[in-house]
Amino acid sequence: MNDSTTGADQGQTLPGGAGEGTRAVRAGLPEPVKHEPTLPGPVFAAHFHLPGDPTGPYTYGRDENPTWTLLERAIGELEAPGQDDVETLAFASGMAAISSVLFSQLRAGDAVVLPDDGYQALSLVRAQLETYGIEVRTAPTGGDAQLGVLDGAKLLWIETPSNPGLDVCDVRRLAEAAHARGALVAVDNTLATPLGQRPLELGADFAVASGTKQLTGHGDVLLGYVTGSSGEAMAAVRRWRKIVGAVPGPMEAWLAHRSIATLQLRVDRQNATALALARALRDRSDVTGLRYPGLPDDPSHKIASRQMRRYGCVVSFTLPTRGRADGFLDALRLVDDATSFGGVRSTAERRGRWGGDAVPEGFIRFSVGAEDPEDLIADVLRALDESAG
Ligand SMILES: *Cc1c(COP(=O)(O)O)cnc(C)c1O
DSSP, rough: OOGGGTTTTTOOOOOOOOOOOHHHHHTTTTOOTTTSSSHHHHOOBBBBBOSOOEEEESSTTTTTOOOHHHHHHHHHHHTTTTTTTEEEEESSSHHHHHHHHHHHHOOOTTEEEEEESSSSSHHHHHHHHHHOOOEEEEEOGGGGGGGGOOTTEEEEEEEETTTTTTTOHHHHHHHHHHHHTOOEEEOOOOOOTTTTTOTTTTTTTTEEETTTTTTTTOOOOEEEEEEEEEEEHHHHHHHHHHHOOOOOOOHHHHHHHHTTTHHHHHHHHHHHHHHHHHHHHTTTTTTOOOOOOOOTTTTTTTEEEEEEEEOSSSEEEEEEEEEHHHHHHOOOOSEOOOOOOSSSSSSEGGGGGOSSSSSOOEEEEOOHHHHHHHHHHHHHHHHHHHHHH
């Protein structure tokens, strides 16, 4: 049997110092094999030939899959370039990845610190953790407020920038404080992507993310991952994935890997346009609460510029009323009224329609796509004018 078609080889090694675009297009590729594709296609298998003792790497499709192996290697190369001691696990969704870290690391009687302004579903997770006898403390993302509730905690969960408020906290400072108290640190890296921020380099034990958003970027895949540096902690996460079976399908894993090849192109385009859009919105009297961590006068910018290399594709702002926000979304022609973010086609939504986030009725979360910046900005300014009329 040819090992390289199963992804069981050690993969290609990039020249030291390879740039991010180079890394993105080559991440996770196996050694070239004559007559084989560069990125092997998805391996659809519930089970693998397994005579004799049941040893890995590939035994049963809920434990391992060669298409995941290549994707996990690719994500690991982006989250922790040059670090061979990290492990990455792919999941069926971002929530599967998040739950697997929380539920594998925490026991009854433990305390965990969660953001009170993070991803919506965290409040569901909180309720579930509490039914298991885990103490949940919360703190806002901005201002490093987590420091005040860290004593005796087992795990600190950070989401920076936070979704949808776009506040930022100082990962290095918080990780040092948490480790001094014996707590593990996980960072939700969804909004930044590994090209925007590398939590493990900033001291976190886990980088956790939804790959559904800008990592894969086409709005057609649900995916999650956990990258971690502690072998023991990652073994527990792996065991949890096996127990709950929250595994990605081979097709999704392959689509994700294929999409990562264009990650640098997409984030550079989308994030540059996000900054241009934020600048265009700054001058409007009908826009308040404008947030984009890349804006030099944004409250998040000072810390963001120290720990982020790119500032994301999400811009948030508030229009005077719910009706005005709905009218604006309705008047947009190049922007879909839809949730989620990070895709090549711009989306926007009135976030308050879901309930759950502490945002004003007119709050808009805007995800900038890969359209020509002048087209997109013209569409937004026209929709603002029309909805004012
Ligand atoms: C979307 C999102 C998640 C959840 O990811 P799914 O893939 O939808 O399960 C978690 N965290 C953040 C910050 C998100 O934006």
